[in-house]
Amino acid sequence: MKKIQAIEPDMLSKIHGASLKILEETGVLFHHYEVLEIFKNYGAKVQDKLVKLSPELVEKCLEKVPERFTWKARNDNYTRTMGDGYLLQPAAGTVKVHDLDGKIREGTLKDYANFQKIYQAGDIYDLVGMIPVEPKDVDPELKHLYMMYETLKHTDKPVNGFMTTGSQARAQLDMMEMAVGGQKVFEKNHYMAVSIGVTTPLTYSWDPLETMLAYVKRNQVPTILCAPLAGVTSPYSMLGTAVLQNAEILAGIVLVQLLRPGHPVVYSPSAAAANMRTCGFSTGSPESMLINIANIQMGLDYYHIPVRAMSGFTDAKIPDFQAGAETMQNLMLGMLSGAHLLNESVGILDNILTVSYEKTLLDGEIISRIKRISQGISGADRDLCVESIQHVGHGGSYLTEPMTVKNCRNRWAPITSFWGTQEEWEKKGSQDASHRANQMARQILLDAPDSLIDKALDKALLLYMEYESQLISKKIKS
Numbered sequence: 001m002k003k004i005q006a007i008e009p010d011m012l013s014k015i016h017g018a019s020l021k022i023l024e025e026t027g028v029l030f031h032h033y034e035v036l037e038i039f040k041n042y043g044a045k046v047q048d049k050l051v052k053l054s055p056e057l058v059e060k061c062l063e064k065v066p067e068r069f070t071w072k073a074r075n076d077n078y079t080r081t082m083g084d085g086y087l088l089q090p091a092a093g094t095v096k097v098h099d100l101d102g103k104i105r106e107g108t109l110k111d112y113a114n115f116q117k118i119y120q121a122g123d124i125y126d127l128v129g130m131i132p133v134e135p136k137d138v139d140p141e142l143k144h145l146y147m148m149y150e151t152l153k154h155t156d157k158p159v160n161g162f163m164t165t166g167s168q169a170r171a172q173l174d175m176m177e178m179a180v181g182g183q184k185v186f187e188k189n190h191y192m193a194v195s196i197g198v199t200t201p202l203t204y205s206w207d208p209l210e211t212m213l214a215y216v217k218r219n220q221v222p223t224i225l226c227a228p229l230a231g232v233t234s235p236y237s238m239l240g241t242a243v244l245q246n247a248e249i250l251a252g253i254v255l256v257q258l259l260r261p262g263h264p265v266v267y268s269p270s271a272a273a274a275n276m277r278t279c280g281f282s283t284g285s286p287e288s289m290l291i292n293i294a295n296i297q298m299g300l301d302y303y304h305i306p307v308r309a310m311s312g313f314t315d316a317k318i319p320d321f322q323a324g325a326e327t328m329q330n331l332m333l334g335m336l337s338g339a340h341l342l343n344e345s346v347g348i349l350d351n352i353l354t355v356s357y358e359k360t361l362l363d364g365e366i367i368s369r370i371k372r373i374s375q376g377i378s379g380a381d382r383d384l385c386v387e388s389i390q391h392v393g394h395g396g397s398y399l400t401e402p403m404t405v406k407n408c409r410n411r412w413a414p415i416t417s418f419w420g421t422q423e424e425w426e427k428k429g430s431q432d433a434s435h436r437a438n439q440m441a442r443q444i445l446l447d448a449p450d451s452l453i454d455k456a457l458d459k460a461l462l463l464y465m466e467y468e469s470q471l472i473s474k475k476i477k478s
Contacts, residue, residue, distance in 0.1 A: 003300075003336065003337055003338040004333060004336045004337045005293065005337075006291075006293035006294045006297065007239070007294045007297060009297075009301065011239075011294075012297060012298055012301060012302040013302070015239070015242055015243050015246055015294070015298060015302075016246070016298070016302060018243045018247075019247040019250055020055040022202075022243070022244070022247040023052065023053040023055075023058060023251060024053060024054055024055060025052070026052075026202065027045070027050045027051055027053070027202070028051055028053075028202045028203065028204065028247075028251040029049050029050055029051075029203040029204065030051050030204045030255075031049055031203070031205050031206045031209070032204070032206055032209040032213075034213065035204075035213070035255060036049065036051065038258050038259065039051045039053075039255070039258070042258050043057065044057060051251070053250075053251065053254055057254065058250055058254055061253060061254040061257035061258065062250070062303055062305075064257045064261050064262050065253060065257065065262075065263075065264070065303070065305045066083075066264050067083050067305060067306070068081055068082060068083025068084055068306060069081075069082050069221065069264035069306070070082075070190060071087070071127075071158040071190055071191075071193065071221075072158065072180075072191045073156060073158045073191075074156040074179060074191075075156035078126075078156065078157040078158060079158070080126055080127075080158055082221075082264070082340055082341065083340050084340070085340070086335060086339060086340050086341065086342055087126040087127060087341050087342070088124060088125050088126045088342050088345045088346070088367060089126070089127045089130065089160060089308075089341055089342060089344070090115065090119050090125065090129070090130050090132050090160070090345070090346060090347075091115070091132040091133070091312075091346060091347045091348050091355045091360070092130040092131050092132065092160075092162070092195070092343065093130075093131060093344075093352050094107070094131075094132065094133050094134065094348070094352055094353055094354055095134045095136070096133070096350075096353055096354040096355075097111045097133045097355055097356070097357075098318060098319070098349060098354050098356035098358070098359070100357050100358070100438055100441060100442060104317070104318075106134075106136040106137075107133030107135055107136055107355070108135055108137045109135040109137055109138050109147075109150065111132075111133050111135070112132065112133055112135045112147055113150040113153075113154055114357070114445055115132040115133065115347070115355065115360070116129075116132075116150055116151050116154045116155050117154050117155075117445055117448040118357070118360055118361075118441065118445070119132075119155065119157070120154055120155040120156070120157060120448070121444045121448060122361075122444075124346075124364040124367055125157075125346065125364070126157065126158070127157060127158050127159070127160055128151055128157045128158070128159055128160070129155075129159040129160035129161060129162070129192075130160040130161075130162055131147065131162050132347065132355050133355045135147065141472050142465075142468075144162070144164050144168040144171060145171060145465045145468055145469065147162070148161075148171070148172045148175045148176070149175065149461055149462075149465060152175060152176070152453060152457075152461065153451050153452065153461075154448070154449075154451070155452065156452050158191070158192075159176060159191060159192050160192070160193055160194065160195075161173075161176075161192045161193065161194040161215070161220075162194065162195075163194055163207065163211045164207065164211065165207050165210060165211070166207070166210030166211060166213065166214050169194070169210065169211040169214040169215065170214050171464075171468050172192070173186075173192065173214060173215070173218050173220065174464065175461055175464060175465075176191055176192055177218075178457065178464065179453070187218050187219045188219070189219070190220060190221050190264060192215070192220045192221070193215075193220065193222070193223055193266065194211055194212075194215050194220070194221075194222060194223065195222075195223050195225040195268065195343075196208045196209075196211060196212045196222045196223065196224050196225060196252060197226075198224065198225065198226045198227075198245075198248045198249070198252065200226055200228040200229075200233045200234055200248065201228070201234060201244060201248075202244070202247070202248060202251075204251070204252070212255070212256070213259070216256055216259045216260050216263060217259070219260075219263075221263075221264045221265065222252070222256055222266070223266035223341070224248075224252035224253060224256075224265060224266065224267065224268055225268040225270055225308075226244075226245035226248045226249055226268070226269060226270060226271070227270040227272065227310075228241050228248075228271045228272075229271075229272055229273075229274045230271060230272065230273045230274055230287070230288075230291060231273070231274040231276055231279070232279050238273070238287060238290055238291045238294070239294065241271050241291050242269075242271070242291055242294040242298075245269050245291075245295060246269075246295055249267055249268070249295075253265050253267070253305075264306065265305070265306075266305075266306045266307065266308050266341060267295075267298075267299035267303065267306065267307045267308070268308040269291070269292045269295030269296060269299075269307075269309070269310075270292065270309075270310040270343075271288060271291040271295070272285070272291075273285045273287035273288045273291065281351050282315055282351065283310075283315060283326070283348075284313065284314055284315040284316070284322070284326035284330075286329065288313075288330075289329070289333040289334065292309055292310065292334075293333060293337045296309055296338065296339050300339075306340045306341065307339045307341070308340065308342075308343050309334035309337060309339035309341070309342055309343065310330075310334070310343050310344050311330050311331045311333075311334035311339075311342040311343060311344060312330060312331055312342070312346055312347070312348050312363050312366075313326065313327065313330045313344060313348055313351070314327050314348060314349060314350075315350065315351055316349055316350070317349060317350050317354070318349065319349070319356055319358050319359040319362055319434050319437075323349060323359060324362070324366075327348075327363055328366050331363070331366050331367060331370055332370050335367070335370045335371070336370070336374060345363065345367065346360045346363040346367070347359045347360035347363060348363075357438070357441045358437040358438050358441065359437070360437075360441070361415070361416055361441055362416055362433060362434065362437050364415055364416075365414055365415040365416050365417060368412070368415060369412070372412040380403060380406075380407050380410075383403065385403065388401050415440075416433045416436050416437045417433055418431075418433070
């Protein structure tokens with residue numbers, strides 16, 4: 001199907017030109033001495049922490065970014081190509097959970113592990129990892145170790161890391177390296193990607209840069225994430241915000257290419273239009289996705305590089321009508337825009353503050369619906385059926401026609417919705433979709449294996465975690 005567009009094609013070059021002007025004349029702050037030295041060595045203008053990039057350097061670096069890359073999984077059946085079609089990324093950054101008993105509470109490590117099990121079990125979910133919920137029952141200094149352990153223990157799909165400090169990023173990479181068989185295997189492939197967050201406007205802080213350096217040096221993939229709030233941290237104008245976040249993303253792409261020419265990087269616009277009544281963050285707004293679609297067009301059609309979109313958002317607090325409407329809006333716009341990677345795609349509530357077990361399953365159905373829509377009319381459905389129409393004639397039935405018999409099981413079917421009669425629905429307990437999703441989630445967790453790693457790897461990971469914990473403890477005491 002034709003991709004959704006927010007701006008006309010000739011506007012792309014104007015956004016690019018405006019971004020180059022900002023990068024050359026205004027520049028970007030980088031709070032990291034090693035990064036500043038890298039820019040200096042390649043001829044960028046560096047004054048204190050301010051880096052100004054020439055159009056020539058930006059263009060040269062953009063030419064080196066590959067259009068796609070292989071995202072390797074420990075189980076080759078789940079290995080995916082980034083930049084060809086779209087992949088579904090889990091929830092990230094929430095601090096609360098809407099649990100299976102209907103309570104909204106702080107997340108735990110058990111919740112974290114449970115969401116990894118659900119992502120592993122569902123065909124709709126391509127990727128695992130990230131932070132679907134913050135485990136508040138774990139020492140903040142050690143949580144990166146526990147989360148990575150639970151991801152490796154319960155999944156073997158491609159892994160999303162999580163942005164932390166440089167030492168914590170190193171530990172995540174070390175643990176994945178152990179799980180795939182050592183340094184040579186790990187650094188030969190792209191097993192992990194991580195979001196590198198820009199502090200809008202025009203600033204890269206220490207921790208994201210430390211994480212980026214750790215990943216790129218070991219051949220793993222950064223996704224350059226901007227999340228400007230139009231009217232607050234970026235211009236009120238939607239295209240003004242698109243220009244700002246484009247410039248910020250380009251600055252990160254240049255750094256990646258200076259570190260490792262030809263290395264994969266993902267262009268990741270994540271703007272939101274502020275609720276101007278409160279100046280607050282609001283993800284249910286149609287304007288938010290329109291801004292990002294303009295940037296998605298930049299990544300896809302102007303730069304020809306892999307693109308990620310924030311997608312499954314809602315301001316709703318529970319999985320109600322508002323949650324369904326806003327999530328469908330954002331997922332459909334993200335998926336039909338052509339973005340390769342759909343982030344925050346499932347389970348999100350309350351502007352990324354809460355993740356829901358039930359909504360994780362409900363959103364899976366939304367994604368399944370949009371995937372079917374995006375396929376358009378194809379295959380047997382393109383047959384004009386003139387002979388069949390003439391054969392059935394007037395007042396007949398097509399139920400026994402060969403095409404119907406051959407293809408009758410190929411139509412899309414719902415996952416959590418109910419398509420039966422009212423009598424059948426009442427016989428099954430008059431349940432709504434959220435209740436069915438609740439039961440499905442419980443069954444998935446009941447059926448999930450205790451572990452997907454062998455005893456030797458499990459022991460090695462636990463020993464590594466103990467060693468890292470002791471190092472962290474000594475550092476804190478000193």
